[in-house]
Amino acid sequence: MKALGALLITFLSGGILLGQGGPRPDDLGASPQPIGEAGVAWYTTWETALDEAKRSNRPIFFMAAAATCSGISGVF
Amino acid sequence: MFSQKEFIEASRAFVCVRLESYESEEHQKMVRSFLNGRFENTAFCLLAPDGETRLSGTGRSPAQGLRQGRGNRGRGAGHEGVVEAMEKVSGNYRPKGAYEGAVLQDFHSFRQGLNVASGDQRLLLYVVAPEDDREKLRTSLRPLMSDGEIVGKFHADFAENEPDAKWREVVKGERGKTGFFVIKADTFGQTGNVMEELPLESDLEELKSALLRANTSFARTEKRKIYREHVAEGRRERVYFENGVPYGEDRDADGVIDHRGGRGARPGGGERRGPSSGRRGPPRGERRPGQPPQRPRVRPGGTE
Numbered sequence: 001m002k003a004l005g006a007l008l009i010t011f012l013s014g015g016i017l018l019g020q021g022g023p024r025p026d027d028l029g030a031s032p033q034p035i036g037e038a039g040v041a042w043y044t045t046w047e048t049a050l051d052e053a054k055r056s057n058r059p060i061f062f063m064a065a066a067a068t069c070s071g072i073s074g075v076f
Numbered sequence: 077m078f079s080q081k082e083f084i085e086a087s088r089a090f091v092c093v094r095l096e097s098y099e100s101e102e103h104q105k106m107v108r109s110f111l112n113g114r115f116e117n118t119a120f121c122l123l124a125p126d127g128e129t130r131l132s133g134t135g136r137s138p139a140q141g142l143r144q145g146r147g148n149r150g151r152g153a154g155h156e157g158v159v160e161a162m163e164k165v166s167g168n169y170r171p172k173g174a175y176e177g178a179v180l181q182d183f184h185s186f187r188q189g190l191n192v193a194s195g196d197q198r199l200l201l202y203v204v205a206p207e208d209d210r211e212k213l214r215t216s217l218r219p220l221m222s223d224g225e226i227v228g229k230f231h232a233d234f235a236e237n238e239p240d241a242k243w244r245e246v247v248k249g250e251r252g253k254t255g256f257f258v259i260k261a262d263t264f265g266q267t268g269n270v271m272e273e274l275p276l277e278s279d280l281e282e283l284k285s286a287l288l289r290a291n292t293s294f295a296r297t298e299k300r301k302i303y304r305e306h307v308a309e310g311r312r313e314r315v316y317f318e319n320g321v322p323y324g325e326d327r328d329a330d331g332v333i334d335h336r337g338g339r340g341a342r343p344g345g346g347e348r349r350g351p352s353s354g355r356r357g358p359p360r361g362e363r364r365p366g367q368p369p370q371r372p373r374v375r376p377g378g379t380e
Contacts, residue, residue, distance in 0.1 A: 033079035035197050036295025038228035040078055040087045042094045044183050044192060046106070046127075049093035052179035053125040057172045059165055060123040061090040063138075064097045064107045067195035067265065072310030073317035074194035074265035075303060 077138070077155045084228065086159045088175075089166035090122075096188055098319035110134040113329035122165055131165050138162075176222045180214050181232045186240040187266070189233035191317060194265025196231065197301065199294055201287065202243070202257040204235040205276055213276070220280045229291055249273075256283055258290045260298075263306070264315045 033039055043049035053060050067076055077083050095103045097117045110119040111134065120141040122132035135141040139154065142161040183189035186202065193200040201221075205213055214234065221232055235243060244250060249270035250257055258272035271293065272286040324333035 034295070035298045035300060036229065036291050038084065039196070039198075040084060040092050040094075041181075041228045042092050042196075042231075043179075043181050044094060044096070044188070044231070045181075046093060046095060046102075048179050048182050049091050050127045053091040053123075053127060055173050055177070055179060056091065056175070057125050057169055058089060058091045059125060059131055059169055060127060061087060061092040061138075061162070062110075062119075062121045062123055063092070063094040064103060064110075064117075064119040065094055066097045066117045067191050068098065068317050068319065068323070069303075069307050069310075071316045071319075071323055072264070072307050073191045073315060074261070074263055074310075075301060075306045076195045 077158060080155060080159075082159045083155070083162075086162045086166070089169075089171070090162065091125075096192070096319075098321050098323060099184065099188060100320040104321050108326075108329075111136070111329075113331075115326040115329075115333070117325060122162070125169070132161070176219045178218060178222045180217055180221055180234075182214075183231075183233040184239065186233060186235065186243040187246075189231060190246070190259070190261045190268055191265035193231045193259070193268075194261035194263065197298060199230050199271065199287070199290055200259045200261060200268070201230050201232045202235065202259050203233070203276075204243075204254045204257065206254065207237065209276065210234055217280075217283075220284055223284065226284065226287060230287060256286070258287060260290075260294060263301070264310060264313075264317075266315075266317065 043052065049060060052058070065076055067073060069075055095106065097103060097107055097115075097119070104115055107119040108115050110121050116136060118136045119134065120132075120136065120138050121130055121134045122141070123129060124131055133141045133143065135143070138158045142158055183192070189200055189202070203210075203213060203217070217232075220226060221230075246267045247257075247259060247270060248267070251273060252275065254276055256272075256274045256276065256278065257270050259268040260271050261268045271290040274283055274286055278286075322333055324335070326333050328334065
């Protein structure tokens with residue numbers, strides 16, 4: 001029964017095992033909010049981010065992520 | 077988490093930067109610096125405005141990095157814990173300069189911009205201008221891209237001479253040689269369509285109207301991608317995005333991308349989204365240095 005539950009959870013989570021402590025897709029920079037709504041205002045080069053941090057004295061929220069999965073593009 | 081209202085609000089007190097892990101050696105080095113020499117496809121850290129001083133622990137995600145951070149032990153760093161920790165950090169800094177004067181976002185290349193816009197399902201404002209005009213435009217566009225109705229809804233990129241010379245080959249619907257192009261990336265972020273095009277002389281109100289008009293149309297017609305379905309379709313259609321460094325991860329931090337059996341052995345099949353807590357060391361069946369060869373273990377019904 002436990003195995004069946006784990007299998008179901010794995011399926012529902014898009015094939016990624018839960019409970020292992022790893023990041024979920026929505027923790028990796030994906031933004032499943034309604035399309036067209038405002039999300040995180042990302043900088044996408046280190047140089048521009050650092051310029052802005054120094055200009056505004058705001059701390060930096062740094063993420064690295066891949067907009068690919070196994071070379072398949074268009075997805076975080 | 078990134079789509080939660082509380083998180084987005086908290087993020088405005090930070091300069092949020094998300095680098096493409098596989099875009100360059102430079103990015104790979106940064107990832108390694110946050111993961112004790114390992115290279116995995118995600119990394120996280122909060123930093124001071126100097127870009128060097130660490131304000132949190134590090135990890136593959138905010139939940140991991142903030143769980144390790146000083147003063148956050150035992151909190152669990154769930155979504156609420158992440159927002160709470162972010163607010164605690166940003167509260168120590170007094171912002172200076174108007175938010176409307178924020179430096180403009182940019183990409184190292186149009187193809188990265190298109191792919192990221194596709195991944196985020198946002199429209200891309202692409203600015204194609206003569207080299208001499210670019211710096212002026214980067215400044216004059218600041219108030220618009222920081223506007224409360226615009227910020228966080230679009231990505232923005234400036235065409236550069238070298239990496240972007242062939243951008244027209246993958247985009248349909250453009251007319252002018254220069255201008256503001258509002259582009260909708262295709263599902264796999266490798267081609268795009270121009271939804272709005274304005275001359276560089278347009279004022280900010282005109283451009284704002286065009287952006288919002290395109291965004292309304294985009295929101296009405298675009299469907300939210302489902303990760304596993306997108307990847308399955310990509311596999312069927314043999315989609316492949318050539319990146320700056322090979323796909324894969326170096327989980328044992330030996331400076332070499334790990335090669336595994338199965339998908340990982342193929343180009344582009346190396347990265348995984350799972351945690352780093354799995355098995356480490358050489359792939360199964362390979363010997364560690366100094367270890368004698370082992371015979372396969374025999375089990376009833378066959379070998380293991």
